[in-house]
Amino acid sequence: MLNIPSPEITPEHIYLSRRKFMSGASKIMLGAALTVACSDQTESSNSDFDSGNRQTDRDNLGDSWTSYKSITNYNNFYEFSVNKERVAVMAQDLRISPWEIEVGGMVKNPGRYHVDDLLSKFDQEERVYRLRCVEGWSMVIPWTGFPLRRLLDEVEPTMNARYVRFETLYDPVQLPGQNDGWYSWPYVEGLRLDEASHDLTILATGIYGRALLPQNGAPLRLVVPWKYGFKSIKSIVRMDLVSEQPVSLWMKAAPVEYGFYANVNPNVHHPRWSQDTERRIGELQRRKTLLFNGYAEQVDNLYTNMDLKIHF
Amino acid sequence: MDNAISYMSKYIRIIVHICALLPLLTLFWDLRFDNLSVNPIQDITFRTGKPALVLLVLVLSVTPVRKWFGLHSLIQFRRTLGLYVFMYASLHFLVFVGLDYGFDIELLLSSVFKKPYVVLGFLAYLTLVPLAITSTRGWIRRLGKYWKMLHRLVYLTGILAVAHYIWAVKSDIRQPLLFAAVICLMLFARIPAFNRSLHLLSERWTSK
Numbered sequence: 001m002l003n004i005p006s007p008e009i010t011p012e013h014i015y016l017s018r019r020k021f022m023s024g025a026s027k028i029m030l031g032a033a034l035t036v037a038c039s040d041q042t043e044s045s046n047s048d049f050d051s052g053n054r055q056t057d058r059d060n061l062g063d064s065w066t067s068y069k070s071i072t073n074y075n076n077f078y079e080f081s082v083n084k085e086r087v088a089v090m091a092q093d094l095r096i097s098p099w100e101i102e103v104g105g106m107v108k109n110p111g112r113y114h115v116d117d118l119l120s121k122f123d124q125e126e127r128v129y130r131l132r133c134v135e136g137w138s139m140v141i142p143w144t145g146f147p148l149r150r151l152l153d154e155v156e157p158t159m160n161a162r163y164v165r166f167e168t169l170y171d172p173v174q175l176p177g178q179n180d181g182w183y184s185w186p187y188v189e190g191l192r193l194d195e196a197s198h199d200l201t202i203l204a205t206g207i208y209g210r211a212l213l214p215q216n217g218a219p220l221r222l223v224v225p226w227k228y229g230f231k232s233i234k235s236i237v238r239m240d241l242v243s244e245q246p247v248s249l250w251m252k253a254a255p256v257e258y259g260f261y262a263n264v265n266p267n268v269h270h271p272r273w274s275q276d277t278e279r280r281i282g283e284l285q286r287r288k289t290l291l292f293n294g295y296a297e298q299v300d301n302l303y304t305n306m307d308l309k310i311h312f
Numbered sequence: 313m314d315n316a317i318s319y320m321s322k323y324i325r326i327i328v329h330i331c332a333l334l335p336l337l338t339l340f341w342d343l344r345f346d347n348l349s350v351n352p353i354q355d356i357t358f359r360t361g362k363p364a365l366v367l368l369v370l371v372l373s374v375t376p377v378r379k380w381f382g383l384h385s386l387i388q389f390r391r392t393l394g395l396y397v398f399m400y401a402s403l404h405f406l407v408f409v410g411l412d413y414g415f416d417i418e419l420l421l422s423s424v425f426k427k428p429y430v431v432l433g434f435l436a437y438l439t440l441v442p443l444a445i446t447s448t449r450g451w452i453r454r455l456g457k458y459w460k461m462l463h464r465l466v467y468l469t470g471i472l473a474v475a476h477y478i479w480a481v482k483s484d485i486r487q488p489l490l491f492a493a494v495i496c497l498m499l500f501a502r503i504p505a506f507n508r509s510l511h512l513l514s515e516r517w518t519s520k
Contacts, residue, residue, distance in 0.1 A: 070350040082484070085349050135482065137351050182484050253483045272479060274423040277413075281350045285414055 004271070055253035059128045059140045063280070066139035068208045070281050072130045075215040076133065077234060078183065079168065091214035094174055094235070099219045103151065104238030106161035113151075115219045119205060122146035125211070127202055129225035132264045132293045143223055144206035149197045157193060161241035164196040164221060165189075166233045183253055189233035190246030190260065191224065192302075200225055203236075209216055220265075224300045226292040233244045258310040263303070264293035268312050271287055318385040328389050332396040335363035336403075338387075353412050360407055361433075364400035365473055367393055369494055372470050376501035386412050391447055394466070429479035436472035439465050463486040467502070470495045 024160075057065040073088045080090035085241040096117070104110040124144045132138040170186035172178040179236075195201060204223045205212055212218035217234025224231050230250055249260035257271055266276045266289040277286040292299050317324060325461060339359050342348050343394050348355045374390045408430075413420050424430055443463055445451070454458050478488040499505045 067350075074350045137354070182486070206349065244511075250483075257483070272399075272429060272482075274427055276423040277419065279351065284353070285418075286412070286416075295519065 016287075017173075020252055030256075056215060057142070059130060061130075063130070063140050064282075065128065065142055065208075066281050068210075071139055071141055071207055071214060072288075073291060074281065076135075076229065077215055077217070078180075079177040079185075079235075080215070081177065088213070088215040090176075091120065094214035094218065096219040096235075098215060099237075101237055101239065103155045103239045105165070105242050106158045106222075107241050108156035108158060109154065111155060115205070117150070118146075118203075118220070122150045124205060125202075127204075129200075129223060129247075130293050131223075131225065131229050132278055132289065134228040134258075134262070134270065134273075135179055136273055136275070136278050138287075138293075139281050139283055141205040143202065143207055144209060145202040145204035145223065148201045148222070149199070151203065152193075152197060152241075154179050155241070157241045159242045162193055163245055164191050164193060164240050165236040165240045165246035166236050166241050168233055169235050169237045183249055185249070187233055187249045188223065188246060189231055189248045190242075191222075192245075193241070194272070194302055195224070198302065200295060200300065224293040226264055228264055230258070231262050261308070261311050263304075263308060263312075264289060265291055265308055265312075267291070268309050314383050317383060321385065323386060325389070325514055326391070328392055330362075332367060332393065335359060335400070349461055353407070354454050356407050357404065357412060359406040360400050361477075362378075364397050364404055365477060365491060367397045367400065368466075368470060368473055369491065371397060371466065371497040372495060376498055378506065379501070395444060395447060401437050401440055402516070403435070408433075427479075429476050432479060433474050434478035436469050439469045439472065443469075467499055470499065 016216065049053060059065070074084050075087040075091075077087045077091065080087045100112050101118075102110075102112050102116065113197065113254070124146060126142055127206050128140060128142045130138055133142050148164075161207070166189045168187035170178065172185075173258055175185075197222060202223050204217070206220050207213075212221065212271050214235070217232075217236075221234040222232045222236065231248075240244045245260055248258070248260065250262075264275075269275065275289055278289045279286050319408045339356065343352070343356075371390060371393045374386050374393070378386050409415060409420060413424060425434070443465060446455060446459065447461060455462060474488065477491060478485050481488055501510075
């Protein structure tokens with residue numbers, strides 16, 4: 001189990017530098033108007049679900065949870081809509097039960113699993129992770145789920161297996177965005193086997209202690225917190241252990257912009273957007289983006305002797 | 313039709329103002345009533361940039377449409393539309409550097425202003441500044457024949473603005489390309505040979 005330091009022992013200099021960055025020197029234009037607009041989303045709610053201001057509701061860097069409302073209403077899920085606010089509405093009717101996931105490829109014990117069986121088979125843990133979208137916004141999300149490694153141990157990858165290839169449900173009736181030929185459906189993502197086996201990598205089944213909603217990738221999705229959000233593939237129906245590096249949907253759509261690794265890294269420049277900073281949803285000022293999304297200590301040993309500018 | 317426009321110009325002028333202000337009014341409305349997404353600064357950025365581009369396309373369409381359809385009195389709305397382009401572009405620019413990046417000049421220069429979409433957008437904005445300044449009657453008189461030459465700069469604005477849009481979107485550039493196509497058409501319409509062949513085509517078509 002990962003040893004995440006509690007907020008009480010967050011090093012003070014990190015805390016202070018962050019505060020300094022956030023409080024910045026700049027005066028915000030239209031500040032008054034915006035405060036009205038934004039405060040409702042971060043502070044107005046009464047229920048625990050909507051606010052992240054209990055002392056314990058923090059991630060390992062001391063950042064508050066993003067509100068449940070924001071997490072469940074601002075989603076990139078092109079299978080439903082390219083409009084992030086439309087996704088929640090369009091995704092409502094996705095049939096998430098019964099749901100089976102097939103695990104195959106280079107494994108000793110291939111199998112089909114009901115999501116319900118996975119839920120009872122593996123202990124569900126809470127993992128509070130930052131999620132950094134390649135578009136430059138981020139959230140802090142309290143997931144529930146289990147390490148992907150548990151499932152991999154169950155199916156036992158063979159000697160030749162080097163990567164895991166994931167696939168989202170393909171069903172253009174339920175997922176109308178899949179009728180759009182601009183992208184090559186279904187959504188495919190991949191991880192190197194050591195990345196997939198890392199303790200931070202989980203298959204998530206819930207948020208805020210509640211079952212995952214379709215817009216967040218119900219009933220089962222990947223969460224890889226040190227990589228850009230698009231790596232964390234949603235609504236998975238298939239996992240294959242393979243020997244060759246899988247080609248993801250985004251690698252096909254824009255090979256120069258999206259590589260296989262897609263590690264959050266302010267030093268690796270994206271051709272379109274600056275990745276140096278990000279906006280945490282619910283905040284007005286930008287934050288500096290951290291190497292591996294702040295999980296460098298846990299994951300940088302995966303990438304020793306690799307030029308991350310080439311393997312972006 | 314052209315006469316009708318001249319005759320009704322007072323009312324059409326009001327409608328033009330209302331339509332041009334509508335994106336700003338709905339933006340303020342959504343701000344006031346909390347209808348923006350949880351990423352409101354990005355919404356404001358998009359919702360000031362898009363009207364600037366749409367209005368710019370309209371400005372560039374005035375001359376071709378006048379020629380093609382004989383609606384010469386449309387000319388009287390061009391300056392108004394052009395100044396609204398400048399207004400939205402100014403808001404868009406200010407929101408980006410001020411609201412989004414908190415006037416953090418160091419950060420803006422070190423990383424943000426190296427991105428093609430930012431450079432293109434900024435250049436597009438710069439070309440608008442002299443056009444807005446010299447839009448008054450006084451400047452038109454003072455500059456004489458040079459005024460027209462100077463204001464051809466708007467063709468460059470069109471190209472830069474649409475290139476900015478193409479570079480700013482994630483992957484699906486179909487909509488930016490549509491804007492690019494319309495702007496190209498409007499620029500080609502300035503070339504006499506293009507108009508002649510267009511005229512020939514339409515004659516051949518109507519004679520059939």
